[in-house]
Amino acid sequence: MRTVLVVDGPHEAATDLIVQxxxxxxxxxxxxxTAQFPAEVELSAxxxxxxxxxxxxxxxxxxxxxxxxxxxxxxxxxxxQQFEFPGLSVxxxxxxxxxxxxxxxxxxxxxxxxxxxxxxxxxxxxxxxxQLRVAAAAGLDxxxxxxxxxxxxxxxxxxxxxxxxxxxxxGIPYIAHTGQVETMYxxxxxxxxxxxxxxxxxxxxxxxxxxxxxxxxxVIGGACHGVRIDAGSTAAGLDWRTDYDALTYSSVAxxxxxxxxxxxxxxxxxxxxxxxxxxxxxDGRWTFYEANxxxxxxxxxxxxxxxxxxxxxxxxxxxxx
Amino acid sequence: MRIAAPFPLQTPAPVGARxxxxxxxxxxxxxxxxxxxxxxxxxxxxxxxxxxxxxxxDGTPLTAMATSKKTNxxxxxxxxxxxxxxxxxxxxx
Numbered sequence: 001m002r003t004v005l006v007v008d009g010p011h012e013a014a015t016d017l018i019v020q021x022x023x024x025x026x027x028x029x030x031x032x033x034t035a036q037f038p039a040e041v042e043l044s045a046x047x048x049x050x051x052x053x054x055x056x057x058x059x060x061x062x063x064x065x066x067x068x069x070x071x072x073x074x075x076x077x078x079x080x081q082q083f084e085f086p087g088l089s090v091x092x093x094x095x096x097x098x099x100x101x102x103x104x105x106x107x108x109x110x111x112x113x114x115x116x117x118x119x120x121x122x123x124x125x126x127x128x129x130x131q132l133r134v135a136a137a138a139g140l141d142x143x144x145x146x147x148x149x150x151x152x153x154x155x156x157x158x159x160x161x162x163x164x165x166x167x168x169x170x171g172i173p174y175i176a177h178t179g180q181v182e183t184m185y186x187x188x189x190x191x192x193x194x195x196x197x198x199x200x201x202x203x204x205x206x207x208x209x210x211x212x213x214x215x216x217x218x219v220i221g222g223a224c225h226g227v228r229i230d231a232g233s234t235a236a237g238l239d240w241r242t243d244y245d246a247l248t249y250s251s252v253a254x255x256x257x258x259x260x261x262x263x264x265x266x267x268x269x270x271x272x273x274x275x276x277x278x279x280x281x282x283d284g285r286w287t288f289y290e291a292n293x294x295x296x297x298x299x300x301x302x303x304x305x306x307x308x309x310x311x312x313x314x315x316x317x318x319x320x321x
Numbered sequence: 322m323r324i325a326a327p328f329p330l331q332t333p334a335p336v337g338a339r340x341x342x343x344x345x346x347x348x349x350x351x352x353x354x355x356x357x358x359x360x361x362x363x364x365x366x367x368x369x370x371x372x373x374x375x376x377x378x379d380g381t382p383l384t385a386m387a388t389s390k391k392t393n394x395x396x397x398x399x400x401x402x403x404x405x406x407x408x409x410x411x412x413x414x
Binding site for chain 2: 011013016017019020064172174175177179182183185187196197199200202
């Protein structure tokens, strides 16, 4: 059995679940964080050169374990942290970061094995406008959406849509200042209060008026696992992230046409894992909201019939066998 | 200019001193949480390199928290902020 290389921060509970599941299956795992390099992770890699040169050879080593690059059969990559270079000046650190990114990053991202997900694919798949474009091209139903830094364009878009608008934050959904943290959620748009749009790009979308419930589809290696999310409060009805206590969960079958379009989306995006969010209309239509290439699943792990961490571990094991 | 920096995926969000007079529209209506600067920070989970998982000082595994409730950005210490969904996909270079 080859080894699963797990690359993530040290306090990611979902990744702990996967590591435990791999251990339960006797699948060797080597977990590291890019923030451990260079202080706690040693890299030695060489390329033989010549016409018969194969993949990079060498080892990754921490205080507790070591793995031969040739023994890595799959990579689980979530959200590792930035490299750390204590003791270096800002200028030296900038250089060292680039060297680490290209050196360690080049060796790892060149591993010729299945990835969940390859970081370059995951990074590209984070862009919401691209998600909507690819989703529509793949055959998924999508909503009229505007990205702009112009208040006037928002008012024009509202007239064009002829329905209430909602706005969702692009990028990190929270801002921290000393002593306070602000968390942004989906909210309704007041066309008379649009100050601050000019500060950056903002996303506006038609508000679904006939929402029945929402679904998070966890896609693992081509299999679609649907979790129905019913909102029991007004706030959760607009954005279920605002009121977790008001949510109920159940497994739901993903329609074949939706599953087929999701697989096309995953193929085009080059992803093997993603959390797709849908709204299901009262007429049964599934409309795509977004797809997070590192979307959360841990809080759903014991709420549905299929243990998601086990499914991820089984997929990784299959790749290593 | 590289729009997507593939490795690693993101940098931590910085903490500013205070908001300026002009603020992004997206912040309007955001859920505000204040933090007491005198408060003693709760302990973070400790990563065990042998098991390759983390646990709190009282032995509670981090996974117990993950499955008890969704970890969201304004969660408490036992449901710590997550930085993944909708996060900045990379730095500009």
